[in-house]
Each structure stands twice: as C-alpha cells, then as structure tokens.
Amino acid sequence: MTTAIATRTVASADGTKIAYQQAGSGPALLVVDGALCYRAFGPAAALAKQLQDQFTVYTYDRRGRGESGDTKPYSVDREIEDIAALIEVAGGSVNVFAMSSGAALALEAASRLDGIAKLAIYEAPFIVDDSHPPRVGFQETLDALIAEDDRSGALKFFMKTVGAPSIMVTIMSLTPPWKKLKAVAHTLPHDARVLGDRGLGHPLPANAWPGAKMPVLAFVGGKSPKVMHNAQQAIVDQLPDARLVELPGQTHMVKAPVVAPHLVEFYRVV
Template sequence: MSSVISADGTAIAYTRIGQGPAVVLVDGAMCFRRMGPAGPLARQLADRFTVWTYDRRGRGESGDTAPYSVEREVEDLDALIKEAGGDVYLYGISSGAVLACDAAARLGGIRKLAVYEPPFIVDGTHEPRPDDYLDRMDAMIAQGRRGDAVATFMRTVGMPAFLVALFRLMPNWPKLKRVAHTLPYDFRVLGDTGAGRPLNAQRWAGAQLPALVMDGGKSPQYMRNAAKALAGALPQAEYRTLPGQTHLLKPEAVAPVLKEWFA
C-alpha cells in the first residue's frame, strides 16, 4: 500500500497507474478504491495520464483522525497533489465534486477542474433535506446503527424502499456498513447546499481556473439544475450534458470527455 501523510498526521492511501500528466480522482459518498467508479475510470484514462485514486479519510485503507472537518479533507487532497508533483488535473463526482471544487478554491497546483453532478438542491424541483438530517445521521452512527444510516442515505438519494431492502441482502452490504460513519462527512462537505436555495458563489470564488461541470441527460431535473447552478457559480466554468447518462455515470462515457478536457 502506498500512502501520504496529511497535515494532521492521517495516512491517506492511494494507487497510481498509467503514464503522463497527473489526474487525481475524488470519490463520492461510500466509495473508495475497492468499491466505486474510480478504479474503472482510472483504467480508462491510464493510456494518457498518470491517474491517482485514493481512499478518502475513514474509508478503505486510509486513516481517520477525529474530529472531522472539511478542511482536513482539503488538506488530504493538498498532500496528494504535492505527492503527485504539485501539478495535477482534478476530477470529482457527486459529493466528491463538491470537495474538488472546495480544493480548487483553496489550493494551488491544480491545472483544470472537472466535476459531475454535485448533489445540490437549489430550487423547488426536489424536496429540501430536513434541517435535522445531519443530526439524525450523526445519532445513528453514534448508536451503532450503521445499516440504518446507509438505508437512510439510499432513500435520500431516491432509491425505492424495496430496492433498499434488497440491498441489505447483497454481498456489498457489509462493505457499505463499514464506511457508513463517513456519510456525515459527505453531508458536512455539502453544507447548506440541500436547502432548495441558490448557491453561494463566494464559496468557490477562489477557484480561478478552467472548470467543466457535467450532468447526465437522463438524470433527475434537480441534479441537472444543480450542475447548471454550479457552472454559474464557478468563475471560469463550462457546462456540458452527457447524453444517456444518470448519476450512476459509466466510466466509458466520461473518460473521452476528460481526455479532451485535460488534453
């Protein structure tokens, strides 16, 4: 296992494949190197880039130092960018898209940014997340109810109840429960962006670099509106829709776009 030490002493595990300019991939909720889209996408990009995938803190083989803060996750990315030579392209998906935007606003060493479907709620096309959502998620984790936390998250992102019940019987369910304690981390990254209000563009005013914000042509309207809103909030952003894609983005659909954007 390769790892880099973040500013607070936490070991962040990573994998590097390919050859060429460095690209760092930032996962969304519950994903890590052994479970999620980053590994397959890295293999799609490795013919043109050196691709860095990593386990966000608390997941996979990375450490997890309390107390959590979003700033610590940005520092994790800073350490990884420096390990990659201090000159990278950055791609994030879902909550990882938001973390990537925060990093782009605060850190140097990022040439270009690309993100896919930040899970914001910026208008009335989706019910806002309840004000006590994070408190309830924290309580479930504190009480050891990891399965309930995962199920709550799945219902929040729109999965029907019968599918959630089926997921509890699948082989990946224990893996999901092992990273359930990081769900509150993701919602702290999201902050107040689920309240059904316009985004605060000042949050990313420091991201003075070319950015590409993408959504899927078959994704829910609220997610597409969120992507458009983020494109409007970033100082130098382009907006693009990937036809036929949903929030479960296929690596083979986004890889050619990233190759073009990062060329």
C-alpha cells in the same frame, strides 16, 4: 498477466495516513470519490484503467475508508489537506475529476488550494431551488444513527433520502455488497458536512468558490432529475471559466467508458 499496482501512503497535515495508488504516465490526474466509494469499491478503478494510457492517475481512499486513517474529530478542512498532500505527491500540479459529494469537496479544494490546473465534476448533489424537497435534518439524523452504531440504518436513511426506492434499498440490504457499504457507513456524516447547507433548496451564494478560477467542466446525466441539472447549471454560473456537458442517457452512476473520452479532451486542450 496483470501487474498489481502498489498501494502507497502519504501523511496529511494532521498526520493521518492517506492510502493511494498511482498508475499510468502523463499529466497527473487525481480522482475524488463520492459518498461510500473508495479504491476497492466504486468507479475509481475503472476510471483509472480507462485513463492511465493518457495520464498518471492517482486514486485514493478518502479518510475513514479503505486503507486510509480516520483521525478524529472529522473536519472538511482535513479532507482538503488530504488533497493538498496528494497534489504534493503528484509534483505540485494535478487535474482533478470528482464525483457526487466528492465534487462538492473538490470545489472547496479548488477554491482554497494552489496546484489544481483543471477541475471536472460529475453531479454535485446540491439542491438550489424547489425542484426537489430540501434535505432538512439530513446531517443530524446521520450523526444520530452513527452515534448509535446503526450503520444499516444510516445507509437506508441515506439511500432513501437521495432518491432510491424503498424496495430497492431493502433488496440491496440483502446482497453481498451491503457488507462493504456498512464498513464505510460511518463516513456518511462526513459527506453531509461537505455538502453543508447546500441541500436545503437555497440558491448558491454569490461568489461561492472565489479561488476556483481554473477551467471547470461540469457533467450531468441526460436521465438525471431536474434537481441535478439545475444544480450543475448553478455551479457553472458561479465560476468564471466553466461549462456544462450533458451526457445523453446517463444517470448519477458514473460509467467510465462514457465519461473518459470527455475527460481526455478537456484535460488535453491547452
């Protein structure tokens, strides 16, 4: 019989309640989701299950998702404060694993916050050169669609912009998970703000994350497009203690059994 893991909350600096779960034992590990994902939808639960024998794993709902609050107006600074609150809950020091746009958020947090011992990221979706068309108008279009409460429209625009074929998007819109996606579609502009202008095809600015001096491991899937490979290499080149690991046969979809052994090795090496 599986014991249910209790959901807890912590108040962020602005008073917003952030829902999280804690599982396992060992060094603290915080998982940061990408766009549209939260504890009940996405890879975080599977990752926690894979890692909880080695770590005390903290998974949480980013603000506006799942059981967390959504105090307005949104700011990337508030999301970084959410991470700071969770670091305090975990005892003041954590390892972090962050995925997709969550990786972009975690890089900002690692540059600004104390208490992140090691950081692993999976395919931060930057565009740093001409290997992919720039996401011109990405933020503005998502803002407009959500302002009209066109959540399905925002989801379709987002998915097509990040490379999903139109026919796949149409099929997805007819499946049961679409309802869960619509429930968090209003947070898509949040992730666009996290990415900022790093989807426009410009090289990363020099010293982009000056405070991120901890060891960093960047993952890229072997089957992921050139734009992802180039972006992760650009991130690694910016940081003083970083390396890139290519996962053969993998794509942007995080598979817990594949990535977990690499995380265990990375976090456990002193």
